[in-house]
Amino acid sequence: MCQKATGGPFSVCANFARDAVSWSRPPSRRRSSPLAVRGFCGKCGTPLCFEYDDSGHVSLSVGAFDEPARLRPTEHGGIESRLPWAGIDADLPAERTDEDSEYRQLVEAAHWKPPFDA
Secondary structure, eight states: OHHHHHSSSOOOEEEEEGGGOOOSSOOEEEEEETTEEEEEOTTTOOEEEEEETTOSEEEEEGGGSSSGGGOOOOOEEOGGGOOTTOOTTTTSOEEOGGGOHHHHHHHHHHTOOOGGGO
């Protein structure tokens, strides 16, 4: 789903507590699944964030930061759709989306079948 949302082979995000993030101008948002919304710049379309419903966290798009090199990856998520040639920081911890407990709780509460669980 991140590949479709960003148009790239993967999404690089920095996760923050939702209450630690403030916007000078809130992003436009669209519902990307029954579980989440994605924020983007309403003027240029740049992906800005990803938020699960009822989560205390928000994932901010690293490429939208003024100095993205200052943010270093600490893990890989959503590896079920990793492209075979994408081997960035292969030694970092890796997790399938369906192994994430917060995600699993949201899926079960929404009675939703994600497209990659087919």
